[in-house]
Amino acid sequence: MMHNPLLRKFLLVLTFFYGLSVFGNSVExxxxxxxxxxxxxxxxxxxxxxxxxxxxxxxxxxxxxxxxHHVGLPLPIILWDNGLVVFSSSxxxxxxxxxxxGDNTYKLYHGKIYKTDxxxxxxxxxxxxxxxxxxxxxxxxxxxxxxxxxxxxxxxxFRGLARSYRTNGGIAKGAGRFFEPIILYIxxxxxxxxxxxxxYQKYMPFLLTIFFFIWFLNMFGLTPLGVxxxxxxxxxxxxxxxxxxxxxxxATKTYWKHLVDxxxxxxxxxxxxxxxxxxxxxxxxxxxxxxFSLLIRLYANMQAGHIVIMSLIGLMFIFKNWIGSSLSFGxxxxxxxxxxxxxxLQAYIFTMLSALYFGFASEEHDHEEAPLV
Amino acid sequence: MTIPRIxxxxxxxxxxxxxxxxxxxxxxxxxxxQPEAYGKIQTAMLIVAALIEGIGFAALFATAEN
Numbered sequence: 001m002m003h004n005p006l007l008r009k010f011l012l013v014l015t016f017f018y019g020l021s022v023f024g025n026s027v028e029x030x031x032x033x034x035x036x037x038x039x040x041x042x043x044x045x046x047x048x049x050x051x052x053x054x055x056x057x058x059x060x061x062x063x064x065x066x067x068x069h070h071v072g073l074p075l076p077i078i079l080w081d082n083g084l085v086v087f088s089s090s091x092x093x094x095x096x097x098x099x100x101x102g103d104n105t106y107k108l109y110h111g112k113i114y115k116t117d118x119x120x121x122x123x124x125x126x127x128x129x130x131x132x133x134x135x136x137x138x139x140x141x142x143x144x145x146x147x148x149x150x151x152x153x154x155x156x157x158f159r160g161l162a163r164s165y166r167t168n169g170g171i172a173k174g175a176g177r178f179f180e181p182i183i184l185y186i187x188x189x190x191x192x193x194x195x196x197x198x199x200y201q202k203y204m205p206f207l208l209t210i211f212f213f214i215w216f217l218n219m220f221g222l223t224p225l226g227v228x229x230x231x232x233x234x235x236x237x238x239x240x241x242x243x244x245x246x247x248x249x250x251a252t253k254t255y256w257k258h259l260v261d262x263x264x265x266x267x268x269x270x271x272x273x274x275x276x277x278x279x280x281x282x283x284x285x286x287x288x289x290x291x292f293s294l295l296i297r298l299y300a301n302m303q304a305g306h307i308v309i310m311s312l313i314g315l316m317f318i319f320k321n322w323i324g325s326s327l328s329f330g331x332x333x334x335x336x337x338x339x340x341x342x343x344x345l346q347a348y349i350f351t352m353l354s355a356l357y358f359g360f361a362s363e364e365h366d367h368e369e370a371p372l373v
Numbered sequence: 374m375t376i377p378r379i380x381x382x383x384x385x386x387x388x389x390x391x392x393x394x395x396x397x398x399x400x401x402x403x404x405x406x407q408p409e410a411y412g413k414i415q416t417a418m419l420i421v422a423a424l425i426e427g428i429g430f431a432a433l434f435a436t437a438e439n
Contacts, residue, residue, distance in 0.1 A: 189412070189416070193416075293424070293427040293428075293431070294427075296427055296430055296431050296434070297423060297426060297427040297430060300430035300431075300433070300434065301426070301430070304430075345419070348419070349419060349420070349423040352416070352419070352420060353420065353423070356420070
């Protein structure tokens with residue numbers, strides 16, 4: 001198995017990130033800043049982790065002179081502000097310094113970039129939300145980088161699998177041996193079971209892509225790399241919009257007929273009117289509720305899992321004794337194991353429900369109801 | 374407003390727990406009666422549990438502050 005160069009590279013990258021970030025997380029929580037108690041600091045750390053950010057911050061430490069150093073990878077910042085503005089996020093020094101490009105000054109404030117005057121003043125409304133102008137932010141954030149990495153991993157992994165069928169006489173090689181049964185499971189037990197023999201092939205690329213995309217990103221979220229991509233509502237919304245579009249654009253005539261005329265020939269038209277006043281709005285709302293529940297389910301599950309694990313890790317630093325800390329370590333370990341299951345389960349449920357909706361949309365009118373009247 | 378929110382969140386978790394627990398229990402019974410239908414029962418169980426979970430999360434968001 002280790003003879004596969006691709007797999008070896010993949011494992012190398014994983015171990016590299018894993019090693020770096022274990023170190024990163026533990027140092028950052030335990031470093032106490034002046035004037036903040038531990039609980040608020042842990043709270044802020046969790047809030048920071050759940051959000052997207054403009055750099056990979058691995059850890060920070062205080063040296064002997066009392067200065068705080070941050071260690072991490074900067075990412076490019078791309079702004080559209082009456083023209084393209086590009087600079088490295090390291091110029092912000094984690095929000096401590098302003099960046100001046102031409103006539104404009106930018107400030108990184110709570111993970112968002114604002115336009116300020118030359119002193120960096122932030123104005124607030126009564127709810128303590130910043131009211132400064134925001135330039136259009138197209139930056140490569142942490143989530144964008146992880147999506148690109150996952151995309152590349154998937155591309156090379158599955159291209160390698162497809163190629164090994166051709167070169168190896170129809171038998172998968174290496175990592176493909178692990179993924180082949182999963183792909184077959186999605187084909188046989190999800191796609192064929194819900195969409196049917198005739199039409200499932202059209203939807204297979206989307207179902208496979210969405211399953212592995214969500215699964216891989218969920219698993220990356222569990223590494224201490226500090227990425228929370230599927231726990232970001234913008235990304236789950238994008239995935240759900242794709243399902244919504246595919247469902248409705250590939251829908252058959254029967255599907256729309258069932259939507260606006262659910263009872264069909266089973267009733268005379270004058271009996272249908274009072275029923276349809278209630279039924280049709282519900283059916284139309286259902287069109288939007290289906291993808292909405294998809295996006296909320298994935299987002300909330302991943303968000304909740306991250307909060308629970310991070311809180312349990314934070315408890316270790318609050319207890320500061322042998323019994324409490326080791327208990328919360330054990331709990332964090334157990335929850336992490338459950339989260340591995342949840343990572344697969346959420347990918348499976350997203351795929352399964354998408355396939356179900358596609359199945360509804362592509363149903364054929366093969367059963368003609370006998371008219372009663 | 375904090376205490377009603379917390380109580381509401383607790384009630385949601387109780388409701389979702391009872392719901393998913395019943396689905397799991399009934400699925401176990403069904404599998405015990407018809408072990409050969411294991412796969413189909415499990416799939417249906419997961420889908421229904423996911424639907425309840427989705428509603429539960431939506432309600433939890435409604436109780437969340439901000």
